[in-house]
Amino acid sequence: MPEILLIEDDKTLAKNLVRYLQTEGYTVHTADGQKKGLQLFGTYHPDCVLLDVSLSDGNGFSVCSAIRQSSDVPVIFLTASADENCTVAGFEMGADDYISKPFRPRELIARIQNVLRRHTSATKLLRCQNVIIDPSRGVVLKNENEIFLSALEYRLLLIFFTNVGKLLTREQLADELWTFSGEFVGDNTLNVYMKRLRDKIEDDPQNPSILKTVRGMGYKAVQS
Amino acid sequence: MPEILLIEDDKTLAKNLVRYLQTEGYTVHTADGQKKGLQLFGTYHPDCVLLDVSLSDGNGFSVCSAIRQSSDVPVIFLTASADENCTVAGFEMGADDYISKPFRPRELIARIQNVLRRHTSATKLLRCQNVIIDPSRGVVLKNENEIFLSALEYRLLLIFFTNVGKLLTREQLADELWTFSGEFVGDNTLNVYMKRLRDKIEDDPQNPSILKTVRGMGYKAVQS
DNA sequence: TCAGAATCTTACAAAATTGTAAGACAAAAG
DNA sequence: CTTTTGTCTTACAATTTTGTAAGATTCTGA
Numbered sequence: 364m365p366e367i368l369l370i371e372d373d374k375t376l377a378k379n380l381v382r383y384l385q386t387e388g389y390t391v392h393t394a395d396g397q398k399k400g401l402q403l404f405g406t407y408h409p410d411c412v413l414l415d416v417s418l419s420d421g422n423g424f425s426v427c428s429a430i431r432q433s434s435d436v437p438v439i440f441l442t443a444s445a446d447e448n449c450t451v452a453g454f455e456m457g458a459d460d461y462i463s464k465p466f467r468p469r470e471l472i473a474r475i476q477n478v479l480r481r482h483t484s485a486t487k488l489l490r491c492q493n494v495i496i497d498p499s500r501g502v503v504l505k506n507e508n509e510i511f512l513s514a515l516e517y518r519l520l521l522i523f524f525t526n527v528g529k530l531l532t533r534e535q536l537a538d539e540l541w542t543f544s545g546e547f548v549g550d551n552t553l554n555v556y557m558k559r560l561r562d563k564i565e566d567d568p569q570n571p572s573i574l575k576t577v578r579g580m581g582y583k584a585v586q587s
Numbered sequence: 588m589p590e591i592l593l594i595e596d597d598k599t600l601a602k603n604l605v606r607y608l609q610t611e612g613y614t615v616h617t618a619d620g621q622k623k624g625l626q627l628f629g630t631y632h633p634d635c636v637l638l639d640v641s642l643s644d645g646n647g648f649s650v651c652s653a654i655r656q657s658s659d660v661p662v663i664f665l666t667a668s669a670d671e672n673c674t675v676a677g678f679e680m681g682a683d684d685y686i687s688k689p690f691r692p693r694e695l696i697a698r699i700q701n702v703l704r705r706h707t708s709a710t711k712l713l714r715c716q717n718v719i720i721d722p723s724r725g726v727v728l729k730n731e732n733e734i735f736l737s738a739l740e741y742r743l744l745l746i747f748f749t750n751v752g753k754l755l756t757r758e759q760l761a762d763e764l765w766t767f768s769g770e771f772v773g774d775n776t777l778n779v780y781m782k783r784l785r786d787k788i789e790d791d792p793q794n795p796s797i798l799k800t801v802r803g804m805g806y807k808a809v810q811s
Numbered sequence: 812t813c814a815g816a817a818t819c820t821t822a823c824a825a826a827a828t829t830g831t832a833a834g835a836c837a838a839a840a841g
Numbered sequence: 842c843t844t845t846t847g848t849c850t851t852a853c854a855a856t857t858t859t860g861t862a863a864g865a866t867t868c869t870g871a
Contacts, residue, residue: 460684498722499749501742513858514738518725525723539724552860554818578817578868737828773831778848802838802847
């Protein structure tokens with residue numbers, strides 16, 4: 364299912380790679396140079412780019428940085444040798460991985476799967492006990508069912524779930540919620556929001572198992 | 588500033604690595620075995636783990652999968668040789684990268700920086716023209732200033748910003764916003780939300796430059 | 812046990828959100 | 842040009858969110 368763009372001017376290698384990648388189920392587009400590569404990139408928006416560093420019409424670094432202008436698609440460099448400078452320069456250009464020729468097909472597949480896994484899991488879920496935030500949809504689930512939070516409740520829960528296990532003081536929480544607008548909210552307001560949030564996400568709001576009070580300090584979300 | 592946990596039972600190598608990493612500004616904790624490694628992991632919550640695959644008291648894979656139970660911290664395997672099976676198995680265990688001994692210190696640093704960059708940029712911003720969503724805070728900025736969106740407006744904008752350039756049909760949008768609750772909303776409701784959203788994020792809502800109408804089809808967010 | 816402090820709970824108005832309806836407007840087709 | 846279709850705009854009530862106040866409850870230390 365994933366689409367791969369291969370930018371490689373060694374025609375024999377390219378042909379072999381295409382065939383191998385296709386047998387693994389990938390759709391492959393091939394370009395034999397920089398210009399064609401960027402053009403195809405614009406056309407197909409591939410899920411992963413395999414990029415030869417030593418193209419005849421310019422080096423791969425410039426292609427990579429051009430791609431990075433508009434996209435954070437995973438890029439894997441194909442290097443002629445395990446040249447350290449190459450590696451370092453490639454990473455600095457925003458490459459996600461590199462592999463030195465000659466390489467074993469199996470290893471290339473492993474690296475492709477690896478960067479794809481990492482990239483797609485960018486839509487990471489935040490989880491604490493039976494409650495899940497899906498930040499990429501702005502949605503909260505409790506036991507698989509969606510629950511409604513208001514904008515402020517959502518942001519408050521987000522703070523806790525990105526800091527599970529950490530103590531958050533009242534001041535930190537209030538700052539994060541209200542500082543932006545320079546608003547002054549009363550001292551008790553946070554208490555009220557904590558209660559509202561607990562009422563919505565806790566199984567037993569009177570005995571919270573997720574959002575714990577740390578008396579005199581603040582609150583923290585606990586994993587179990 | 589970042590903390591690194593090194594799990595390595597070759598004392599000489601460990602000592603050299605620690606010294607080198609420290610000169611590069613990292614704080615390093617060292618463990619000479621599986622048990623100690625997991626213990627230190629729990630204590631320090633490092634930003635990155637360097638893990639020897641061949642520990643005397645058990646292989647590194649089990650350590651990696653133990654770590655993955657509770658954390659998605661980046662793990663880099665140190666392998667005795669460029670053994671393909673090792674590589675593949677490591678990635679399947681959730682490793683983020685691997686490096687074969689002997690390796691050049693500069694390359695290790697490059698790989699560490701690479702995984703750290705990737706990992707911290709998990710708090711990725713979604714950007715389209717002069718409007719930015721910070722999903723990790725649930726906040727929307729226009730020209731550096733925070734603007735308020737209601738819960739539904741936020742989710743609607745999130746759909747557009749995770750699909751910049753793509754046409755989204757009315758049906759797709761309505762499904763994504765209202766299907767969960769099985770609600771039936773009127774045919775015109777989405778129009779009204781589009782207007783409200785444009786009024787808040789567009790410089791000239793009558794001539795939207797971000798959220799474009801595609802007559803007969805739906806809408807799309809455009810990069811420029 | 813008691814007093815003081817911290818947190819929780821309830822109740823309340825002001826403000827904002829939500830969904831609908833009715834008409835205005837704009838683009839495409841006849 | 843006129844009609845039709847699709848989208849935009851405005852206005853409106855029901856509901857929800859938001860912040861505050863006042864009192865209840867719980868915890869801690871003397």
